[in-house]
Each structure stands twice: as structure tokens, then as C-alpha cells.
Amino acid sequence: MQKPSLPEGTRDFGPEQARRRAFIFDTIRSVFVKFGFQPIETPAMENLSTLTGKYGDEGDQLLFKILNNGDYLKAADAEVLASKNSARLVPQIAKRGLRYDLTVPFARFVVMNRHALTFPFKRYQIQPVWRADRPQKGRYREFYQCDADVIGSDSLHYEAELIQIYDEAFAKMNIPVTIKINNRKVLYGIAEAAGVADRFVDMTVAIDKLDKVGIEGVRKELTERGFAAEAIAGIETTLAAPSWEALRPVFSNSETGRKGLDELERVFQFLKKTRLQNAVQFDITLARGLTYYTGCILEVAANGVQMGSIGGGGRYADLTGVFGMPGLSGVGISFGADRIYDVLEMLERFPETLADTVRVLLMAFDEPTHAYAFECLCRLRAAGIPAELYPEPGKLKKQFEYAAKCNIPFAAIIGETEMQTGTMTVKDQQTGEQRSMPVEEWIEALSKQV
RNA sequence: GAGGUUGUGGCUCAGCCGGUUAGAGCGUCGGAUUGUGGUUCCGAAGGUCGGGGUUCGAGCCCCUCAUCCUCCCCA
Numbered sequence: 001m002q003k004p005s006l007p008e009g010t011r012d013f014g015p016e017q018a019r020r021r022a023f024i025f026d027t028i029r030s031v032f033v034k035f036g037f038q039p040i041e042t043p044a045m046e047n048l049s050t051l052t053g054k055y056g057d058e059g060d061q062l063l064f065k066i067l068n069n070g071d072y073l074k075a076a077d078a079e080v081l082a083s084k085n086s087a088r089l090v091p092q093i094a095k096r097g098l099r100y101d102l103t104v105p106f107a108r109f110v111v112m113n114r115h116a117l118t119f120p121f122k123r124y125q126i127q128p129v130w131r132a133d134r135p136q137k138g139r140y141r142e143f144y145q146c147d148a149d150v151i152g153s154d155s156l157h158y159e160a161e162l163i164q165i166y167d168e169a170f171a172k173m174n175i176p177v178t179i180k181i182n183n184r185k186v187l188y189g190i191a192e193a194a195g196v197a198d199r200f201v202d203m204t205v206a207i208d209k210l211d212k213v214g215i216e217g218v219r220k221e222l223t224e225r226g227f228a229a230e231a232i233a234g235i236e237t238t239l240a241a242p243s244w245e246a247l248r249p250v251f252s253n254s255e256t257g258r259k260g261l262d263e264l265e266r267v268f269q270f271l272k273k274t275r276l277q278n279a280v281q282f283d284i285t286l287a288r289g290l291t292y293y294t295g296c297i298l299e300v301a302a303n304g305v306q307m308g309s310i311g312g313g314g315r316y317a318d319l320t321g322v323f324g325m326p327g328l329s330g331v332g333i334s335f336g337a338d339r340i341y342d343v344l345e346m347l348e349r350f351p352e353t354l355a356d357t358v359r360v361l362l363m364a365f366d367e368p369t370h371a372y373a374f375e376c377l378c379r380l381r382a383a384g385i386p387a388e389l390y391p392e393p394g395k396l397k398k399q400f401e402y403a404a405k406c407n408i409p410f411a412a413i414i415g416e417t418e419m420q421t422g423t424m425t426v427k428d429q430q431t432g433e434q435r436s437m438p439v440e441e442w443i444e445a446l447s448k449q450v
Numbered sequence: 451g452a453g454g455u456u457g458u459g460g461c462u463c464a465g466c467c468g469g470u471u472a473g474a475g476c477g478u479c480g481g482a483u484u485g486u487g488g489u490u491c492c493g494a495a496g497g498u499c500g501g502g503g504u505u506c507g508a509g510c511c512c513c514u515c516a517u518c519c520u521c522c523c524c525a
Contacts, residue, residue, distance in 0.1 A: 003500080008517070058523060061451090101525085129525085134451090136519055143525065205523095288524095309525065336525030365485070400487030415485060427486075434486085 009133070009141030019354045020344070021144075024173065024337050025126055028146045031169045032124035035161060037148050040123045042105040044130075048090075048097045054104045054322070056291055062131045065094035098130035102147040103292075103319070103332060110151055111323040119152025119328075126337075138307050138339050149332030151320070156263055159296045159315065160270030162333045163280055166300055166311060171277040173340065174349040176303040177310070178279050182286035183264050183296050184314070186247065189257015190284075193250050194234030196227060201291070203227070207239060208287035215239075244282045263295055292316045298333060302343045310339045359446060360410040360426070362389040363399040373414040376424060376439050383443045403429060410446070 006012065013021060029039075045066055052060050073081065076092040083089075099105050102125045110117065126146045135141055148165060150158045163179055170177045190207075191200040206221040213221070215236065222232045241247050244264055251257030264282065271280060288297045295315030302310055313333030320328045344350050362377050364370035370393040380387040388408065390399045396413065403411045413425040424442050427434040437445070 005516075056523095062523085131524075133524070134520095134522090135517090136521095139524070145525065312525070334525070339525060363486085395484070396486040397484095398487090402487085404488040411487080413485065417485095425485090429487075432487095 007141070009135030009139075011140065011142075015356070016354075017341075020350050021337065021341060023351065023354055024340055024344070025144070025146065027172045028169050028335050028337070029124070029126060031165050031172065032146075032148050034168075035122075035148070035165055037122040037124040040106070040109060040125055041127060042099070042102070042109055042125070044098055044128070045096045046099050046105055046108070048095055050108050050323075051097050051100055051104060054292070055100055059100060062133050063100055064098040064130045064132050065090055066096040066098065068093055068095055100131060101129050102127060102145050102334070103149065103316075106147070106149055106151075106332075107319045107330075108323055110328070111320050111325045114325060117152075120150050120155075120158075121152055122148070122150045124148045138342055140338055144337040146335035146337055147332055149330055151330035152328055154315075154317075154329040156266040156296075157270050158331050159263075159267045159298075160274075162313060162331065163267070163271060163298065164274060164276070166298070166333060167276045167278050167280075169335065170300070173344065174351075175310075175340070175343055175347065176278065177300050178281055178303055180281050180283040180286050180299045180301065181264065181267070181296060182283050183260035184293050185256045185260025185263065185295065186244070186284065187260075187287060189247070189251045189254040189260055190235055190238045192254035192257060193238055194231045196231045196235075199225075199227065203235065204287040207235065207285050210239065210285040239284060241284065244284070247284075260295075267296060288312060288314060292319055294318070296331070302347075305343050305346055307339055307343055307346075309336070310343060311335045356407045357386045358388045358406065358408050359385055359449075360387040360412050361399070361403040361406070361408045362387060362412045362414055362424075363396060363403075364390070364393040365396075365415045366393050369393060369414050369416065369419050372419040373412075376412070376414060379439060380443060380446070383447055385443065385446050412442070 048063070048065060051063055055062070068075070072093045076089065080088050080092060106123065106125065110121065124147060126144065128142055128144050130142050133139060133141060148162065150161075163181070166177070166179050187204050187207075188197065188200055191197045191203050194203075196203060202225050203222070206218050206225060209221065210218050218239075219232055219236070222235065223229075227235075238247065238250050241250065244261055247257065247261055251261065268280075283299075286297060286299055288299065293314040294317040297314035298312060299309045300311035301307075311334060313331070315329070315331040317329050318326055319330050320326070360380060362373045362380075364373040370389075373389055373393075377387055377389045388406075390402060392398075400411060409429050411427045411429055413427065415425075418424055418436065421436075421438075423436045423438050425434060425436045426442055
């Protein structure tokens with residue numbers, strides 16, 4: 001016999017957890033639907049060629065590869081095999097991989113289905129993704145993303161809409177959050193203003209850590225990455241700007257930077273037309289790892305909780321370009337359902353109403369009454385009352401214990417007398433109250449309570 | 451990829467400087483006049499301690515594997 005176990009970074013979900021997760025998914029989905037997004041689903045696995053090169057070198061490392069079927073080593077090049085070079089061997093023995101996020105599969109979907117889609121196309125997708133990351137708190141190897149993206153329009157009102165979605169969904173889930181916004185063009189402007197436009201990516205990686213390591217840490221990191229002292233000084237003064245409006249003069253020589261500011265301004269203009277329940281905050285240090293973002297970038301942090309971001313997204317000018325469909329702009333967001341779960345648990349904000357659903361447990365004494373009880377069971381269910389019949393007739397003690405453990409609020413005793421009179425004796429497990437009535441009347445009484 | 455933590459009955463854990471038959475709580479099962487629970491009482495079953503090694507002898511030492519956590523990066 002072997003001891004069962006789970007792969008690192010994966011989890012089972014019991015009934016209570018599964019219900020709570022369903023609550024999260026349902027809440028997010030309802031907001032997506034309200035904002036006009038349509039559901040799609042894509043396969044868990046994609047061709048490796050679809051996935052590789054989309055997430056940077058680190059991302060490629062974190063892809064789960066699926067070994068080819070059959071005698072896959074036979075098909076591999078002997079020389080590559082002998083070289084023991086994994087990077088070279090992988091494409092020869094694995095042609096598929098598990099999806100790393102939902103955005104790239106979505107881009108693939110759009111390209112393949114362009115004939116059937118009407119643009120702008122708004123889709124949502126709630127499915128698991130896999131990353132071969134080292135697991136730790138709030139980080140799993142299998143987790144769900146809940147994505148909403150609009151593709152085929154560069155209107156900034158969608159950015160505002162997506163922020164509204166974040167705001168509304170987290171309000172519904174009772175999690176106070178801060179929605180952070182920045183713009184990749186602003187980051188580029190910083191680099192341009194400091195004369196290090198060619199080192200743009202390195203720079204953003206460094207300043208992304210500002211809130212974590214402080215300005216000293218950023219300075220150190222930039223130095224280590226080989227930035228000149230005057231460039232670092234330039235970056236620092238820009239970061240110190242009190243507001244995004246204050247960046248205008250700094251970006252006098254950066255058209256891209258000014259464009260970024262214009263975009264932010266537009267988004268805030270839209271947002272002024274609505275009332276939000278959470279704060280939207282410009283955060284110049286917000287960078288986000290994914291290389292394909294080109295415009296606004298968003299990230300959501302739960303207030304007062306030690307937890308990485310519980311949502312993120314942004315604008316990508318040309319995501320479908322790599323798949324042969326250039327010029328299609330998209331913007332999207334993602335909810336990290338698993339982290340949201342952890343936050344809700346830490347904050348104890350799950351609704352109490354997510355209880356077990358079975359309302360009545362029927363109990364019988366012997367075969368004849370069990371058969372009659374089954375008939376009653378069917379009638380209850382037909383009336384829409386979630387009911388359950390204890391499988392073995394006999395001792396009530398056992399049956400009552402079962403009802404108590406399963407949190408079933410009503411226990412219906414069905415014996416000789418009940419069978420002959422067409423009644424049920426129902427006990428309210430909470431109050432201990434118990435009385436007999438015809439089955440029909442119980443059905444009526446119990447349906448009202450739901 | 452680097453560092454740390456933990457690994458004992460179904461679950462949560464205890465186990466002093468290595469030394470005779472490894473403990474507890476919860477849970478499970480049975481019982482306290484067989485049409486009544488969640489309270490109580492009594493009793494029982496169930497581990498050879500992740501795997502391998504060192505040692506006269508190991509749950510406590512070494513190795514290995516797994517887990518979780520931290521860094522990197524990210525949801």
C-alpha cells in the first residue's frame with residue numbers, strides 16, 4: 001500500500017472550501033457579466049510553441065512541460081540527447097505545456113477565431129493555470145485566474161471600466177482594497193528623462209521594489225545593474241514627484257512620457273463620472289513583470305493584509321501580433337482567486353450563509369418504512385427541497401448523529417405510524433421541537449422557509 | 451536557482467544528554483432497557499516513528515526524499 005500525497009503546491013478543496021471558492025467565482029463572474037463580458041474556455045494544455053517566449057526567460061522556466069506520448073526518446077536527436085542540455089532537449093521531447101496564464105491562450109483564441117468574433121470583443125475566463133514556481137504562502141503551482149479582457153479597441157474608457165469591475169467585485173466580497181495604477185509609458189518617460197531609455201526594463205524591475213526595499217535599495221540595485229550615478233539621480237528625482245501631474249515638466253523631452261500622463265488623465269476623467277468604493281491610487285513604482293504591457297497597468301492590494309497582489313492587469317497594444325494578427329489593442333485584468341480566498345479567510349469575511357444545503361434528513365426503522373421514506377424523499381425533492389434519506393434503516397441514534405454532524409436542520413422520522421397516516425414526524429434540530437403533519441403540509445412549510 | 455523548517459496512529463501534536471513494552475487530545479468503533487442526536491460516562495481498535503545508513507542500541511546522530519516557509523519572480 002502506498003501513502004497518498006499531493007504534488008507540491010497543489011491542494012484539495014473540501015466541501016466548505018469548495019463552496020467558498022464558488023462564492024468568489026460567482027461574485028466575480030456576476031460582475032463580469034454585468035459589464036458585458038462573454039465567457040470562453042480554452043484547454044488546460046497548449047502547444048509549447050504558443051507559450052514559450054511570451055513570459056520572458058524566467059517565465060519559460062516556470063512552464064510545466066508535458067512529455068510526448070510514445071517512445072519520445074527514440075524521436076529525440078541523439079546528439080542533443082547526449083549533450084544533456086535540457087533547454088535543447090525539451091522541444092524534442094515535449095511539444096505541449098500547461099497554460100501559464102489566460103491571456104496568451106486568449107490571444108491565440110482571438111487569432112484563430114477572428115472570423116467569428118465581433119470587435120471589440122469582451123471576454124471573461126475563469127480557469128486554472130499552472131506555474132512551476134517554488135510554492136510558498138499565497139503562491140501555488142495550480143491556481144485559478146479570473147480574467148476579463150477587451151480586445152480590438154484602444155479606448156481608455158475600458159481601463160476605467162475594468163477599474164470599476166475591480167471596485168465592485170471587491171466591494172461585493174467585502175474586501176477593502178487599493179487599486180494601484182500606473183502607465184508603462186510613464187515608466188518609459190522616466191527612463192527617457194534620465195537618458196537610459198535603452199535600459200528601460202532593467203530600470204522598471206529595480207524601481208518596482210521601491211516600497212519593499214526603499215530608495216536605498218533601489219539605488220543599490222540600479223548601481224549593481226550598472227546604471228550611471230547621474231542617471232540614478234535623474235530617476236530618483238522623478239520618483240519623488242508628488243503627483244502624476246507634477247511629472248509634466250519632467251517629461252518635457254519625453255513624448256512617450258507625456259502620452260502616458262495623458263492616458264492616465266483620461267482614465268481619471270472617466271472615473272470622476274462614477275462613485276467608487278475603493279481608492280484608486282497612482283503609483284509610479286508599479287511596474288508589473290509581464291513584458292507585453294504597453295499602456296496603463298493595474299494592480300490590486302488588499303488593505304491591511306500581508307499578501308501579494310490579488311489582482312493585476314493592463315493594456316497591451318499588440319498581443320496578437322506574435323500570432324500573426326497585428327494592430328489589435330487589448331486591455332484586461334485578472335483576479336487571483338486563490339489569494340482572494342486567503343485574504344477572505346484572514347479577514348474572516350466569508351458570508352455565513354454559505355452553509356450546507358441539505359434541509360431534511362429522513363430516517364426510517366425497517367425496510368417497509370424505508371421504502372415509504374424514499375417515496376417521501378422524492379416528493380420533497382420534486383418540490384425543490386434538498387433532502388436526504390439515511391441509507392440504512394434502524395437505530396435512530398445513529399441517524400440523528402449523522403444529521404447533527406452534517407448540520408442538517410430538520411430530521412424527519414418515518415415509522416409505522418407515519419407510513420399508515422401519510423405523515424412525517426419532523427424535528428427541528430435546533431430547537432428540539434417536533435411534530436407530525438401530512439407530508440404535503442411539510443412540503444409547503446419547508447418550501448416557505450427556504 | 452539559494453537558504454531555512456518540519457516529517458511520530460485518520461487529524462493536531464508530546465517524546466529530557468540516543469538505551470528496556472512510543473504518549474495525549476480529537477476522531478473512529480462498541481456499550482449505558484433496541485422511536486431520537488449534538489452534552490456525559492464506560493470500553494476498544496489503531497503508530498515501530500517518510501526512506502536508507504551509522505551504532506551494542508536511534509523518534510532523537512548522518513544521508514536522502516517530501517513538505518512548508520524566505521529570497522528571486524509572480525496571482
